[in-house]
Amino acid sequence: MKLQPVDISKTASVADIVFEALRKAIIEGDLKDGEPLRQDEIARLFNTSRIPVREAITMLEQQGLVTTQRYKGAVVASIAPDEVAEIFDFRALVEGTVIHAAVGRMSDESRRLARQCHEAFSSSTDPMAWGDLNRRFHYTLYQDSGLPYHLGIVNNALDRIDRYLRAQLMLSNGRARAHDEHLAILEACEAGRADLAADLTRRHILGAKTSLLDHLKRK
CATH class of the missing domain: 1.20.120.530 (GntR ligand-binding domain-like)
Incomplete structure (x- = not known):
């Protein structure tokens, strides 16, 4: 997964920072259409728990950048x-x-x-x-x-x-x-x-x- 990880274990706005990193990767094409966003992997990259990662993914869903698919979980949204x-x-x-x-x-x-x-x-x-x-x-x-x-x-x-x-x-x-x-x-x-x-x-x-x-x- 092409992301720029940062150690943010002591950062107050962990969810916001994860959100911005994922958003940047999606809009710049580093994360491709349909690519899964595995919460455990992202949490490990940012040295944090799954809770802020889940919050970040929810914010991305609200912007239409991520969608949830059955059996696959959260993936980068494609566009028709x-x-x-x-x-x-x-x-x-x-x-x-x-x-x-x-x-x-x-x-x-x-x-x-x-x-x-x-x-x-x-x-x-x-x-x-x-x-x-x-x-x-x-x-x-x-x-x-x-x-x-x-x-x-x-x-x-x-x-x-x-x-x-x-x-x-x-x-x-x-x-x-x-x-x-x-x-x-x-x-x-x-x-x-x-x-x-x-x-x-x-x-x-x-x-x-x-x-x-x-x-x-x-x-």
């Missing part, structure tokens, strides 16, 4: 193409609203950081870093929206499909396409064009959906 499509359609609606609200309130610092994120994404040669850089770029553009509830929903949706987004970026033209679309969104934000930024964001998300669904069908 129909659910992928629904999540992307939902993201297009919510993220379009969020960036529209953010543009008029966006600080110079946020625009500067977004430009830095875009340049880091464009120059990175490490495919394993692209997912984090992509997510950071979008969040930087959204953070001034004044819509914290919306942002929480966006983050939960991204957690559910993050490992698939990373795969989509590594497709033949996924990163190049994202680069061009990110630049257009960023320039619309810098120009204060909220309607255009929202429209470009929606089209960017729906285009990624189509690309990813095509990839899943081929697999």
Whole structure:
């Protein structure tokens, strides 16, 4: 099992730390769809009891990242193409609203950081870093929206499909396409064009959906 174990036997929030470690491993693809989460093994890796591990797995189930199967116990949840499509359609609606609200309130610092994120994404040669850089770029553009509830929903949706987004970026033209679309969104934000930024964001998300669904069908 690919995890980064930590000795947390004396840590107060043991369940939270196990949760974050498992969540990171799932969304980055280190734990694959259908892979069992054996409580004894995880407890041993983190030098703790099964109780916080069970709590962490329950939290992961609540986020849709883990499911319980008969005879197998807790496993990493897989995702059907129909659910992928629904999540992307939902993201297009919510993220379009969020960036529209953010543009008029966006600080110079946020625009500067977004430009830095875009340049880091464009120059990175490490495919394993692209997912984090992509997510950071979008969040930087959204953070001034004044819509914290919306942002929480966006983050939960991204957690559910993050490992698939990373795969989509590594497709033949996924990163190049994202680069061009990110630049257009960023320039619309810098120009204060909220309607255009929202429209470009929606089209960017729906285009990624189509690309990813095509990839899943081929697999």
